Amino acid sequence: MTASKRIVLSSDHAAIAMRQTIARHIEAQGWEAVDIGPVTPESTHYPLHGKAAAEKVASGDCALGIVLCGTGQGIMMAANKVSGIRCGVCFDTFSARMIRQHNDANMLSLGARVIGEELALSIVDAFLGAEFEGGRHATRVAMIEGPAA
Secondary structure, X not given: OOHHHEEEEEEOHHHHHHHHHHHHHHHHOOOEEEEOOOXXXXXXXXXXXXXXXXXXXXXXXXXXXXXXXXXXXXXXHHHOOOOOOOEEEOOOHHHHHHHHHOOOOOEEEEEOOOOOXXXXXXXXXXXXXXXXXXXXXXXXXXXXXXXXX
């Protein structure tokens, strides 16, 4: 499968079950899930998992990424440390659509201890169903990607 249909997924120990559910969900839609997260419940470090997933997106190996931890915040921060990554944490479908349409986000972060499985899948669908609108938003994304002001 081409990188354009590959989505990397990772999480810490707090989100293994939700991550695996999301992987099955996106595979049922024709995506290839590249699951690099842990499979056992022992405590693990979300910064390592966020960085590893982000590197797969930044390298072009995967088109998009979905990362999870308890709140979605920490792993999102770790992913955004990788150059070229625009990852947003979302708790609703509107935000998930907007980070793709207006911010050209290439990664989505979810909080497994904050939202339920049904909402998580709806957020994933909104994220994957949206496309970058370009135009004035492209100028703003370039400002995000460029040197710090």
